[in-house]
Amino acid sequence: MYLTKSFIPILKNNPSEAKIKSHQLMLRVGMIKQSSAGIYSWLPLGFKVMKKIEKIVREEQNRIGVQEILMPTIQSSEIWKESGRYEDYGEEMLRIKDRQGREMLYGPTNEELVTDIFRTSVKSYKSLPQLLYHIQWKFRDEVRPRFGIMRCREFYMKDAYSFDISDEEALFSYNKFFLSYLRTFRRLSLTAIPMAADTGPIGGNLSHEFIILADTGESKIFTDKDIFKVSSDNTKVEKKSLDELRKEYEKFYAVTDEKFNKKEFENQVPEENRLITKGIEVGHIFYFGDKYSKPMGASVDLPGGKKDFVKMGSYGVGVSRLVGAIIEAKYDNQNEVMKWPISVAPFDISLIPMNNKNDNSALEKANNINNEFIKNDIEAIIDDTDENFSSKIKKMNLIGAPFQIIIGKKTEGDLLEFKEIGLETKRIKLEEVIKIIKKEKAKN
């Protein structure tokens, strides 16, 4: 795609209203545009990244056998009155009256609605477990929305729900999501630490937050460096194997400031291993038994003829938030260099031809290279503007395709000036460039 034809409105300087680096970069390169307080439009560059994240999230849900549905954004207040959360939720819930005067709301989460779907659809333990997810817009009327899409009002989230016959089975479901989330974040090139967490307004008695490390994170975290050695590579989607993975993690102290206890930290973590840093929450899982199924009457027939309320859990990943989280983790704002993980990069590579007036040969060369890329399913952005070299490089470093080819006077014969952002420039042939990029993409 040509930069001049794309809808990528780039700003010369960082916008003054943005206080954190993801917000700065996203406005700077036109990934998003604010439409009102805490509400954003996603322009093509941001949209592409978000869609690629969504795809990975979806694939990892499907992989553990969760079925996709789609619940609406607007819900009736009735079911929230059944669960008892209608009053509790407070002003963060966007409450609406429709033209008939009915009390509606914009869903901030979907425990009630999914429980309603379940109770009218499933009657017998034989149909359990049921794992359902959807990826849908949510609204939370934050009193002070800020930090761009990191703390906004309308946001895009994957939320999943599990329905089981017993605590034991429900924990098996819980642990499947535990693994699934580790896999998801790894495919996004993020190292996420699962941390025991408070359950907050969702309720329940077991909960983990998944936190990625980032200097600009909102949560302070306290952990043992050795937690990074835990690997889920060999974990299978089986009760025992999943249980062992959870136990491996739980050997290590890892909490946010909410649950921090100095004494415990110092007792459990040898001094040289203590890591105190900041992080960003990108996922949160909950087990809450019959907290919703009981008041809402979601029960199933058991083997002996009795009935029991189903045991439920819920599992959230902030899809739009992950766009910002990846920037917070990867963006070098001192040098103004972003390098997207290739799994979610808006483009695989930038082609930077140095055009001279009256001489289109560099651009033509870029077009020819791009034709080879298209055949190999490699997506490039071509900077076809008349700007000078340093200005082009600056822009492409912000857009953040992980690879670059500079086509200038030095480009002679078969050897291209190829660069992986952050590494040295190499002079290699096009076939080798294609091989390198395809290999990187295949890793995912």
Next chain:
Amino acid sequence: MYLTKSFIPILKNNPSEAKIKSHQLMLRVGMIKQSSAGIYSWLPLGFKVMKKIEKIVREEQNRIGVQEILMPTIQSSEIWKESGRYEDYGEEMLRIKDRQGREMLYGPTNEELVTDIFRTSVKSYKSLPQLLYHIQWKFRDEVRPRFGIMRCREFYMKDAYSFDISDEEALFSYNKFFLSYLRTFRRLSLTAIPMAADTGPIGGNLSHEFIILADTGESKIFTDKDIFKVSSDNTKVEKKSLDELRKEYEKFYAVTDEKFNKKEFENQVPEENRLITKGIEVGHIFYFGDKYSKPMGASVDLPGGKKDFVKMGSYGVGVSRLVGAIIEAKYDNQNEVMKWPISVAPFDISLIPMNNKNDNSALEKANNINNEFIKNDIEAIIDDTDENFSSKIKKMNLIGAPFQIIIGKKTEGDLLEFKEIGLETKRIKLEEVIKIIKKEKAKN
């Protein structure tokens, strides 16, 4: 996928509240579930179909060079006051006050918001044309929502917007969408007729509705049978070729009752060619020049140094509505047989093993066949229930995978009982089944 593991809650009989066949079928086989008046959740079966439609719509937008963005559902009233539509829109607009008392609304359409994005991003004629689309939930607070997802309140729609420097260029954009829509509907196995239409609340002076034929349609249509002979197969995305296509269509009388004129109809259409039938609107395109760009100040610098307001059009396809429209066009409700076009079918084929108690051999055979299907990217649903033959066939005829294999006592050796819904059963080898299905899928 096993039917017993899927979340497909099937009803024994047609639900009494459903008056048209798409609504009946969608509730009957658990494609959707109503959550409140005119608001539905999409369960896995319905969700899969809608996602496949969305993918085709997206591919055909990308093919004519439209760039995808995503605007939020909740908009500020400010921009609607700028365009002058805030009061005009009436009670169909869902109006909301947020916790700060700001007037917000759930977007029923996006002309204002996209114009706002354009005016802050694009300054020069050099960046034109710009074609942008998004696929997002909309809300229209219908006074009497009915017919399931055909006339509901929260619906999923693709809406695109074009920005051009002159009327001539804008018509070129308009015609690109004209072609794109014909291609889109054909890939959904629908014959859509473009009809000159009123512009309604969107405004402007040129508009076409795309109507598909269906006995249960809401619009009465009057046309010339020969209009079905017009083909866009050889149309190119070039001004002249697109113009000729429009002219080919405009040779024939084709209007809905809104624009019907008996005299004109009888004068222009020879008696033997007159077709009076019913149809469903599945797409609508508008050209409205500077109706929004002028009041909202969306102008660009022209070559000579002057400025002018951009010329805009908008282009909508009802993605969720198409699920119902396809059912209205394809479902034989007398015989209770649905056959989805393979391009959007929830499954490519049903495997119907006739299980006997204490004998799993039919199911095992189904599993083996399914393993071959998986290798060939063919998606099957396996009816692993203990129900009898006629009950299984009945269900699978409603779920509507276009092909079926029955695995019973007669299945011996290599020959399978294979059936394309609506055609005779054949006894053929698995390799041939795979060949047939792959060929059908490749057509799309």
